[in-house]
Amino acid sequence: MPIRILDPQVAAKIAAGEVVERPASAVKELAENALDAGATRITIETQGGGLGLIRVTDDGQGIPVLDLEVALERHATSKITSEADLDALSTLGFRGEALPSIAAVSRLTLTSRARGQEQGAYVRARGGVLERQGAAGCPEGTTVLVQDLFANIPARRKFLRSEASEASRIHRAVSHLALAFPAVRFQLIQNGKEAFLSSGDGDLRRVLAQVYGDEVADALLEVRGDDGEGRQVWGFASPPSLHRANRSGVSLFVNRRWVQSPMLLQAVEEAYRGLLMEGRHPLACLHLGLPPGEVDANVHPTKQEVRFSKEGAVFALVQRAVRGVLTAQSPVPLVAPQSFSRSIPPMYPFSPPPQSGKPAAAGESALRLIPPRQPEASRPVGTPGDQTPMSQALPTLRVLGQAAGTYIIAEGPQGVYLIDQHAAHERIRYEQVQRGVKERQPEAQGLLEPLPVELSHEQLQTLAAWKEVLAGFGFQGEPFGERAYLLRGLPAGVKDLPPDALLAEVLDLLSRAQDPTQAADALAASVACHSAVRAGDVLAHQEMAALVRQLEATESPHTCPHGRPTMLHLSSSNLEREFGRR
Ligand code: ADP
Numbered sequence: 001m002p003i004r005i006l007d008p009q010v011a012a013k014i015a016a017g018e019v020v021e022r023p024a025s026a027v028k029e030l031a032e033n034a035l036d037a038g039a040t041r042i043t044i045e046t047q048g049g050g051l052g053l054i055r056v057t058d059d060g061q062g063i064p065v066l067d068l069e070v071a072l073e074r075h076a077t078s079k080i081t082s083e084a085d086l087d088a089l090s091t092l093g094f095r096g097e098a099l100p101s102i103a104a105v106s107r108l109t110l111t112s113r114a115r116g117q118e119q120g121a122y123v124r125a126r127g128g129v130l131e132r133q134g135a136a137g138c139p140e141g142t143t144v145l146v147q148d149l150f151a152n153i154p155a156r157r158k159f160l161r162s163e164a165s166e167a168s169r170i171h172r173a174v175s176h177l178a179l180a181f182p183a184v185r186f187q188l189i190q191n192g193k194e195a196f197l198s199s200g201d202g203d204l205r206r207v208l209a210q211v212y213g214d215e216v217a218d219a220l221l222e223v224r225g226d227d228g229e230g231r232q233v234w235g236f237a238s239p240p241s242l243h244r245a246n247r248s249g250v251s252l253f254v255n256r257r258w259v260q261s262p263m264l265l266q267a268v269e270e271a272y273r274g275l276l277m278e279g280r281h282p283l284a285c286l287h288l289g290l291p292p293g294e295v296d297a298n299v300h301p302t303k304q305e306v307r308f309s310k311e312g313a314v315f316a317l318v319q320r321a322v323r324g325v326l327t328a329q330s331p332v333p334l335v336a337p338q339s340f341s342r343s344i345p346p347m348y349p350f351s352p353p354p355q356s357g358k359p360a361a362a363g364e365s366a367l368r369l370i371p372p373r374q375p376e377a378s379r380p381v382g383t384p385g386d387q388t389p390m391s392q393a394l395p396t397l398r399v400l401g402q403a404a405g406t407y408i409i410a411e412g413p414q415g416v417y418l419i420d421q422h423a424a425h426e427r428i429r430y431e432q433v434q435r436g437v438k439e440r441q442p443e444a445q446g447l448l449e450p451l452p453v454e455l456s457h458e459q460l461q462t463l464a465a466w467k468e469v470l471a472g473f474g475f476q477g478e479p480f481g482e483r484a485y486l487l488r489g490l491p492a493g494v495k496d497l498p499p500d501a502l503l504a505e506v507l508d509l510l511s512r513a514q515d516p517t518q519a520a521d522a523l524a525a526s527v528a529c530h531s532a533v534r535a536g537d538v539l540a541h542q543e544m545a546a547l548v549r550q551l552e553a554t555e556s557p558h559t560c561p562h563g564r565p566t567m568l569h570l571s572s573s574n575l576e577r578e579f580g581r582r
């Protein structure tokens with residue numbers, strides 16, 4: 001067959017397949033047009049799961065009589081005029097495809113009266129071909145009536161599910177539009193019965209109550225975040241006690257557009273790390289307000305998929321905002337240092353443990369602690385030349401990313417490094433705190449109001465015994481009555497413990513100290529631990545780069561103050577060996 005340009009009607013039918021996959025997509029497109037027209041009330045009626053009839057009525061600005069016919073043409077839109085407009089979209093529609101696509105696969109009647117006009121008009125098309133048009137007596141706003149959807153493409157009709165299933169997809173689409181636009185009143189009538197109604201009073205929690213019920217809506221926690229760079233997140237997320245077996249309870253909106261974004265979904269789930277049981281998922285309804293230039297909605301005809309130009313920043317904003325409310329309401333338990341394992345599990349991609357009787361070569365394991373902290377006797381003999389230098393200095397590292405919200409992945413001249421962000425930051429903070437104390441300029445903060453802390457007799461004794469050391473760290477105050485202490489100041493930067501809990505922990509540590517040096521070490525380690533970033537905190541690239549640079553500048557970059565390694569090293573030569581490259 002020779003190559004020919006497709007007949008416009010055939011082309012429209014093909015395009016229609018992408019935009020209007022099923023009745024719910026037609027409903028979504030029509031309602032989005034109403035929203036773009038500034039409607040505050042939108043009524044959606046359907047029959048037979050949308051296959052019999054869909055009618056969307058709005059009180060928006062309407063379409064001028066002369067534009068009615070054009071609205072059904074392909075690529076006809078009033079929303080953008082130039083390519084540059086694509087970079088700053090403020091409307092849901094912009095492709096000029098919905099009306100012609102729906103018209104191509106149904107019998108469509110578009111009736112509208114533009115605001116301020118005396119009279120309205122209508123156009124009717126069948127299979128995309130204009131049949132009738134004329135004047136119409138109608139209120140201001142627009143009504144689109146779609147009948148016999150997909151009647152002229154039996155293949156598509158066959159592919160659709162039952163009427164009930166299509167009806168429930170429509171319900172889902174409408175409820176998500178209502179979640180996206182709480183200030184718009186949405187009414188859905190299916191087979192003559194009201195199936196959904198939102199009040200349109202602007203209260204998102206009230207819409208959530210419509211969707212999930214009062215009990216769930218009441219339990220949801222309010223989320224709010226702003227990164228100070230023009231990106232905001234707001235909405236609701238479930239407390240850890242409320243969860244679901246799948247991810248369908250997470251609804252995400254970007255600039256009011258309901259999106260499917262694995263990245264955003266992951267950011268939300270990341271915030272619940274360690275708070276939900278395996279296999280359980282949170283409920284959330286989150287809105288993201290991003291500079292339009294950072295979002296590309298022009299990825300797919302249905303516009304449900306979006307691309308972000310600042311993915312990392314968006315991820316961090318969402319993860320932090322949600323994590324913030326979750327921890328504020330149920331503090332994350334601190335991981336005790338001893339629960340960290342220092343052993344390397346003998347599984348792929350790690351090398352099998354060395355055969356007994358044969359001296360182990362350090363180079364045999366691709367993954368190795370830095371520095372190897374084996375006792376002298378078991379230290380490998382005959383170490384190959386590719387071993388990491390034993391000196392304390394770190395090579396210059398380039399940050400590649402973050403894994404599990406916990407490990408910074410970096411690259412150096414000799415391979416790949418996994419850095420435990422908490423351990424590394426602890427080391428940095430430990431040396432900073434010690435320096436401050438040594439220079440008699442501790443990082444301290446005064447309390448706005450002195451805090452009375454009840455202490456046991458023993459604790460008061462410890463406090464008296466280590467008074468100087470405590471003062472050197474910025475702990476200030478005085479005894480208060482018989483059994484209490486009036487705390488006035490404490491070391492700065494402690495994020496995860498209230499002042500009284502910090503004091504209690506510190507006194508416990510001091511009670512076991514033998515001499516002032518030991519006492520000061522224990523204090524510095526404790527303050528460092530509580531002021532360091534935690535495992536699970538998602539970090540922005542610059543933050544990780546700054547952390548690695550600071551770690552490079554420390555005196556003992558390889559271990560945290562408790563002696564845990566700050567990093568693991570996968571040496572280039574061992575990687576090559578593991579992958580059979582040499
Ligand atoms: P798009 O939404 O991408 O512009 P559509 O095919 O969905 O493309 O609609 C074409 C045009 O018809 C819109 O740009 C708009 O001017 C007009 N239109 C469609 N529906 C409505 C409505 N409910 N109210 C006002 N104008 C509408």
Ligand code: MG
Pocket residue numbers: 029032033092093094096097098099
């Ligand atoms: Mg549209």
